[in-house]
């Protein structure tokens with residue numbers, strides 16, 4: 001009987017499989033010079049919606065929005081001419097009081 005221990009087979013990759021690319025310049029691949037198909041036009045970026053002003057300053061005509069979450073007794077000033085146009089509470093009155101130096105402008109959508 002042959003008691004000679006057989007050499008243990010070490011796990012190895014399949015013979016013939018080369019993991020590393022052989023050194024050398026990469027083979028040049030011919031570049032197709034045919035014209036690419038016409039690319040579809042990228043969609044136009046939608047312009048931002050026009051700013052809607054709820055109020056207009058009477059002295060200068062600048063539109064502005066009321067400050068959000070402002071207390072009713074807070075002064076509202078025109079962002080353009082800095083005129084004090086009224087208090088936040090005045091703007092919620094209907095009709096607006098005469099002391100209000102701003103007029104309501106219709107929001108156009």
Ligand SMILES: [Zn+2]
Pocket residue numbers: 057058059060061062078079080081082083
């Ligand atoms: Zn103003």
